Amino acid sequence: MDEAVVHISGFRMDFAGTTVVRDLSFDVRAGETFGFLGSNGSGKTTTIRALLGLYEPTAGVLHVNGRPFKPEHGSRLGYLPEERGLYKKEKVMDVMTYFGRLKGMDRHAARQWSLAYLDRVDLSGKAATQVDKLSSGEQQKVQLGVTIMNRPELLILDEPTKGFDPVNRRLLMDIIAEQKADGATVVMVTHQMEEVERLCDRIVLLKDGTSEAYGTIDEVQNRYGGRVVRIRHSGRIPASPHYAVTLDETNYAELSVSDNTDEAAILRELMDAGVVVRSFTTTKISLEDIFIRVYGEQNTPSSPVATGVGMRAGA
Amino acid sequence: MAQHNLGTVIRFEFVRTVTKPRFWIGTLSVPVIMAIVFGLIFLSNTSSSTAAEAQRNAQFSISYVDASGLITPADAAAFGATAAASSEAGIRDVRSGAVEAFYEFPAHPENTAVKVFGADKGVFENGKYAAVAQAMLARAVAMRIGSPQLSNLAAGTVQVETVTYQGSEVAGGMNSVIPPLAFLVVFYGLVVLLAGQMLNSTLEEKENRVTEMILTTLKPTTLITGKVLALFMVGVVQVAVFASPVLIGALFYRDALNIPEFEASQLVFDPARMGVGFLILVGGFALFTTTLVAIGAVMPTAKEAGNFMGVMIALIFIPFYSVSLVVSEPHSPIVQVFTYFPFSAPVTALLRNAFGSLGIFEAVVVIAILYVGAAVMLRVAVRLFQYGSISYTSKVRIRTALKAGSRHAVAGPAEQ
Ligand SMILES: Nc1ncnc2c1ncn2[C@@H]1O[C@H](COP(=O)(O)OP(=O)(O)OP(=O)(O)O)[C@@H](O)[C@H]1O
Ligand SMILES: [Mg+2]
Numbered sequence: 001m002d003e004a005v006v007h008i009s010g011f012r013m014d015f016a017g018t019t020v021v022r023d024l025s026f027d028v029r030a031g032e033t034f035g036f037l038g039s040n041g042s043g044k045t046t047t048i049r050a051l052l053g054l055y056e057p058t059a060g061v062l063h064v065n066g067r068p069f070k071p072e073h074g075s076r077l078g079y080l081p082e083e084r085g086l087y088k089k090e091k092v093m094d095v096m097t098y099f100g101r102l103k104g105m106d107r108h109a110a111r112q113w114s115l116a117y118l119d120r121v122d123l124s125g126k127a128a129t130q131v132d133k134l135s136s137g138e139q140q141k142v143q144l145g146v147t148i149m150n151r152p153e154l155l156i157l158d159e160p161t162k163g164f165d166p167v168n169r170r171l172l173m174d175i176i177a178e179q180k181a182d183g184a185t186v187v188m189v190t191h192q193m194e195e196v197e198r199l200c201d202r203i204v205l206l207k208d209g210t211s212e213a214y215g216t217i218d219e220v221q222n223r224y225g226g227r228v229v230r231i232r233h234s235g236r237i238p239a240s241p242h243y244a245v246t247l248d249e250t251n252y253a254e255l256s257v258s259d260n261t262d263e264a265a266i267l268r269e270l271m272d273a274g275v276v277v278r279s280f281t282t283t284k285i286s287l288e289d290i291f292i293r294v295y296g297e298q299n300t301p302s303s304p305v306a307t308g309v310g311m312r313a314g315a
Numbered sequence: 316m317a318q319h320n321l322g323t324v325i326r327f328e329f330v331r332t333v334t335k336p337r338f339w340i341g342t343l344s345v346p347v348i349m350a351i352v353f354g355l356i357f358l359s360n361t362s363s364s365t366a367a368e369a370q371r372n373a374q375f376s377i378s379y380v381d382a383s384g385l386i387t388p389a390d391a392a393a394f395g396a397t398a399a400a401s402s403e404a405g406i407r408d409v410r411s412g413a414v415e416a417f418y419e420f421p422a423h424p425e426n427t428a429v430k431v432f433g434a435d436k437g438v439f440e441n442g443k444y445a446a447v448a449q450a451m452l453a454r455a456v457a458m459r460i461g462s463p464q465l466s467n468l469a470a471g472t473v474q475v476e477t478v479t480y481q482g483s484e485v486a487g488g489m490n491s492v493i494p495p496l497a498f499l500v501v502f503y504g505l506v507v508l509l510a511g512q513m514l515n516s517t518l519e520e521k522e523n524r525v526t527e528m529i530l531t532t533l534k535p536t537t538l539i540t541g542k543v544l545a546l547f548m549v550g551v552v553q554v555a556v557f558a559s560p561v562l563i564g565a566l567f568y569r570d571a572l573n574i575p576e577f578e579a580s581q582l583v584f585d586p587a588r589m590g591v592g593f594l595i596l597v598g599g600f601a602l603f604t605t606t607l608v609a610i611g612a613v614m615p616t617a618k619e620a621g622n623f624m625g626v627m628i629a630l631i632f633i634p635f636y637s638v639s640l641v642v643s644e645p646h647s648p649i650v651q652v653f654t655y656f657p658f659s660a661p662v663t664a665l666l667r668n669a670f671g672s673l674g675i676f677e678a679v680v681v682i683a684i685l686y687v688g689a690a691v692m693l694r695v696a697v698r699l700f701q702y703g704s705i706s707y708t709s710k711v712r713i714r715t716a717l718k719a720g721s722r723h724a725v726a727g728p729a730e731q
Contacts, residue, residue: 049527052527052530052531053530053531054527054530054531055702056702069531071530071531071532071533071534077531077532079527079528081524081527081528083527084524085523085524085525085528086523086525086528087331087519087523087525088523089331089335090331094327098323098327099528099532101320101327102320102323102324102532102533143528146528
């Protein structure tokens with residue numbers, strides 16, 4: 001409990017009679033990078049806003065460093081909200097120094113830091129430009145800069161890669177990794193499962209207003225049957241008690257199997273059923289698979305929904 | 316930390332307002348327009364005051380007929396005027412350009428108009444014809460009376476000095492009304508000019524989606540207080556800019572502008588009235604600012620907020636419509652209502668204070684109402700902003716926001 005930077009237990013949130021989050025509990029430990037996952041509208045942003053005192057929770061305990069968050073505690077927070085925005089009519093440097101000052105830096109240090117940061121993100125010539133004269137990706141970079149000013153101890157990033165091209169997405173990942181190396185605790189909401197696999201120590205998966213899975217990536221993978229069999233084939237895949245067919249396209253299929261299943265037996269079973277198997281690999285189940293499995297069943301056919309989620313996240 | 320943040324907010328809000336060209340275009344246009352108007356008054360006064368002298372140097376030719384028999388040939392000669400054969404002949408001469416002006420003095424100039432016909436010289440120049448006609452008649456009458464004193468008295472140029480007593484003290488009269496009345500002028504100026512900015516000051520955070528970043532960095536009270544103080548400073552700058560042409564005009568061009576002689580030394584600065592006026596001004600400004608900021612926190616866009624602004628502005632003008640009642644019957648029920656209703660109180664109380672009809676007890680009550688009202692509205696504004704401004708696109712349900720606020724406030728001390 002003491003080492004938990006973020007502690008949420010029994011959190012419930014109702015909006016005008018609709019329950020968005022029913023009963024959510026999880027902790028984020030000091031120094032870890034934590035993935036906060038869930039489908040669109042599952043209540044991630046709502047949880048973060050309640051954690052930061054922007055919404056009044058209907059019930060539950062939401063603590064940062066052992067107490068409800070208040071800006072005046074001076075806990076060094078770097079928050080990148082989902083709804084991005086800066087003072088549009090002001091110059092980049094003025095906005096950055098303003099936030100730097102509010103976060104406790106002195107004017108000179110804030111300016112120096114901002115100049116160095118702008119240089120790093122290829123905006124060195126834009127310090128005196130009015131914010132709304134920047135492209136939206138450039139504005140995002142400025143906003144990210146504001147977020148990480150004054151070495152935050154806790155970084156909360158709500159869909160940080162939204163709106164970034166691949167190059168800048170890489171830059172952003174580097175910056176997050178640096179912050180982490182610097183000792184920051186990072187909580188990130190994202191729909192990019194590869195990012196989560198690369199960066200996060202632990203995750204929580206939010207579904208139906210409560211946590212569907214919570215733990216290290218390994219733990220979560222193990223919980224979901226652990227392994228996926230991917231086959232290229234022709235012929236019809238028969239139903240079997242030994243596996244579940246999670247994807248069945250004309251020449252490609254994915255079967256989910258439990259960790260202790262004998263793969264050779266499955267291959268034999270398929271061939272006995274007359275399926276021509278051209279390739280047969282088993283891998284650990286990916287987070288993307290888990291995500292689709294968890295949320296796919298809420299919606300009718302699983303694969304189209306999966307694509308939908310992927311597109312939303314990439315947008 | 317909070318103190319330092321307040322300073323940071325005030326500085327940011329103030330500097331970004333006064334460094335915008337738009338602010339200076341708006342602010343400077345008022346004195347520029349005033350300067351142009353004064354300039355026009357100056358020019359036209361110059362032309363009429365020098366008209367008589369110009370005429371003596373035969374700047375324009377005059378013919379006249381005189382049915383009154385007051386104008387002697389000597390008077391006419393002094394103005395270089397020649398007698399016309401008849402009115403028709405005189406008018407004909409003006410129309411043909413033979414003379415520039417023709418005056419028809421009636422048999423009874425004391426109750427019949429002198430008719431002046433002249434060649435058009437433009438609006439400003441034309442005034443000289445009438446000025447010269449009056450000067451001719453005045454000279455003729457003065458010559459008839461034969462004594463400059465008597466003719467001055469006959470013209471009604473009499474100086475009167477009035478002394479009234481308030482108890483056993485000499486009352487200041489108009490000279491004691493003007494200084495505290497200045498607070499009313501300043502109040503109107505500030506509210507009318509700054510209402511829009513007050514309303515927009517929190518809308519900006521909402522419309523630009525900066526609220527979440529701000530609210531997680533800064534106490535909302537600090538933000539709102541900082542904005543209110545920055546607005547007050549902006550108001551001071553604007554008042555100074557607007558006042559400058561008036562002051563310059565009053566100091567250097569008083570005669571040319573025909574400003575009545577108020578010797579500064581004659582103005583009576585009653586410390587009690589000045590103190591009360593100042594406190595009402597600051598309290599009223601604070602109440603209006605916090606109220607408008609609160610409205611801004613509820614409205615999703617500037618357009619919707621604009622409707623409410625009209626109501627607020629109307630509230631400060633309503634007492635003004637009944638100004639004569641406020642001045643003459645300060646104890647009538649309607650004036651009492653205006654005095655104590657928070658939003659009409661500043662104007663009503665400032666008027667009554669200037670005219671000396673606001674008792675000290677009433678003043679204390681009004682000031683208390685304004686300051687308590689401002690403090691309450693500040694809290695409301697903060698709550699609305701804190702819990703309402705993330706509903707970026709919809710109107711805040713005030714009840715919900717306030718309820719959340721009070722629950723939070725109750726939970727507050729326990730959490731500390
Ligand atoms: N202020 C609000 N008033 C009413 N309903 C709200 C409010 N904020 C969020 N909701 C509802 O709560 C649900 C969860 O929204 P939230 O923004 O937390 O989802 P999310 O998990 O962040 O989704 P996404 O991945 O799309 O960002 C949605 O159904 C939304 O309509
Ligand atoms: Mg969200």
